[in-house]
Amino acid sequence: MFDVIVVGGGPGGSVAAKKCAQGGLRTLLLERKKLPRDKVCSGMVMGPWANDIIQQEFGSIPLEILVDPYQLSGHMMHVPGTQSQRIMCKTPLAWRKDLDFWMIQMAQEDGVEIWEGAKVIGVNQKAGACTITMMQGKTPQELKSRFVIGADGGASVVRKSLFPLLKVQYSVPLRECYDGALDLEKDFFHWFFPKCRSRPRFGLNHKGDCFLIEGSGIKELRNEINQILVKYGFNTKSKAIWKDGCLIPRLHEALITGSFSPAKGNILLIGDAAGLLFPITFEGIGTALKSGILAADSVARSVKEGSEAAGIYLQELKSILQAIRSLHSWNKKLEQEATKGVAALSKALKAAYGETLKVANRG
Numbered sequence: 239m240f241d242v243i244v245v246g247g248g249p250g251g252s253v254a255a256k257k258c259a260q261g262g263l264r265t266l267l268l269e270r271k272k273l274p275r276d277k278v279c280s281g282m283v284m285g286p287w288a289n290d291i292i293q294q295e296f297g298s299i300p301l302e303i304l305v306d307p308y309q310l311s312g313h314m315m316h317v318p319g320t321q322s323q324r325i326m327c328k329t330p331l332a333w334r335k336d337l338d339f340w341m342i343q344m345a346q347e348d349g350v351e352i353w354e355g356a357k358v359i360g361v362n363q364k365a366g367a368c369t370i371t372m373m374q375g376k377t378p379q380e381l382k383s384r385f386v387i388g389a390d391g392g393a394s395v396v397r398k399s400l401f402p403l404l405k406v407q408y409s410v411p412l413r414e415c416y417d418g419a420l421d422l423e424k425d426f427f428h429w430f431f432p433k434c435r436s437r438p439r440f441g442l443n444h445k446g447d448c449f450l451i452e453g454s455g456i457k458e459l460r461n462e463i464n465q466i467l468v469k470y471g472f473n474t475k476s477k478a479i480w481k482d483g484c485l486i487p488r489l490h491e492a493l494i495t496g497s498f499s500p501a502k503g504n505i506l507l508i509g510d511a512a513g514l515l516f517p518i519t520f521e522g523i524g525t526a527l528k529s530g531i532l533a534a535d536s537v538a539r540s541v542k543e544g545s546e547a548a549g550i551y552l553q554e555l556k557s558i559l560q561a562i563r564s565l566h567s568w569n570k571k572l573e574q575e576a577t578k579g580v581a582a583l584s585k586a587l588k589a590a591y592g593e594t595l596k597v598a599n600r601g
């Protein structure tokens with residue numbers, strides 16, 4: 239019997255588990271993959287939620303965890319027929335494999351028990367006790383705990399167990415990694431909007447000796463990507479050295495209207511499992527960390543006060559939901575501005591992406 243079982247070893251899971259263990263709770267973290275594991279992500283530690291929480295809970299990110307150019311100067315937006323726009327914003331850059339492994343190791347040092355290769359297949363709760371069914375190798379096991387924190391990412395099994403009737407639509411972002419560099423500033427993340435609309439878009443950034451093309455639109459935009467990037471030295475015949483992809487749940491509307499509340503009883507969802515990525519940029523390291531802290535605090539209060547953790551957590555989560563609501567409203571504005579022409583769109587994109595960083599600032 240554990241006090242808390244955290245499912246998933248991303249940033250949200252690590253910080254939540256670390257805080258629970260620090261609070262004296264017997265905490266187990268289950269991670270489906272062998273560690274260190276990678277995650278489809280640009281690896282930008284964006285905005286103060288991410289940077290401040292990492293600094294406060296884990297300390298300064300060591301240089302060897304970051305990847306060249308180590309710190310981006312900001313973002314650059316490219317809309318055809320307009321001058322490229324810059325948003326200046328210092329942003330540490332890492333491979334998630336390294337960043338997440340660094341964090342999970344620190345959680346372990348603080349007393350979190352970690353089982354890797356442990357895939358959760360179901361969760362339920364009855365009379366104040368949670369039961370987790372998981373597979374380690376070929377052996378199914380049942381584990382009991384008082385609380386469960388579901389930090390198992392976009393395709394969360396904990397969410398599906400808790401809300402079997404919730405209908406979720408997913409985006410499917412892809413990532414392609416190529417050897418070499420393009421003639422684009424390496425210390426900027428480049429966003430391209432080839433159709434002169436806010437979507438579909440694709441992103442490009444450099445990491446070490448390679449560059450990555452990313453986004454949910456890259457299949458649909460293949461011709462445009464080639465036409466645009468050839469100007470920066472891209473060999474359209476070159477093959478990616480590797481490719482991968484993942485699922486992002488589109489839960490903003492459901493979160494905003496309240497038709498989906500990411501907690502029940504003593505089971506709390508955090509980060510991507512709860513659909514808490516920011517609209518517009520779809521950054522989610524900061525919201526995973528922030529919701530992880532809120533979940534750990536809610537568990538601590540629940541132990542002290544004897545009330546269910548969900549009620550406390552959903553109350554605490556309002557600050558994140560407010561930020562999501564205000565950013566979500568930019569989607570309509572961007573569509574409207576696009577109808578006025580490329581200059582209006584470019585200006586609105588800069589404002590919307592800039593606002594994403596400011597919203598996190600206010601948090």
Ligand SMILES: Cc1cc2nc3c(=O)[nH]c(=O)nc-3n(C[C@H](O)[C@H](O)[C@H](O)COP(=O)(O)OP(=O)(O)OC[C@H]3O[C@@H](n4cnc5c(N)ncnc54)[C@H](O)[C@@H]3O)c2cc1C
Pocket residue numbers: 245246247248249250251268269270271275277278279280281282283284288356357358359389390391392394395411412413452453484486508509510511515520521522523524526
């Ligand atoms: C293309 C792309 C680029 C992005 N770029 C950025 C960026 O630059 N900056 C940013 O802030 N955000 C970015 N994001 C979003 C960011 O990657 C996520 O929001 C963030 O990783 C969420 O963290 P998390 O802890 O909630 O979940 P995750 O990091 O997804 O971790 C979930 C963990 O749970 C494990 N797991 C899953 N199922 C199970 C199971 N059944 N049993 C046990 N373990 C399980 C997984 O293996 C994984 O380790 C990007 C996303 C994409 C798709």
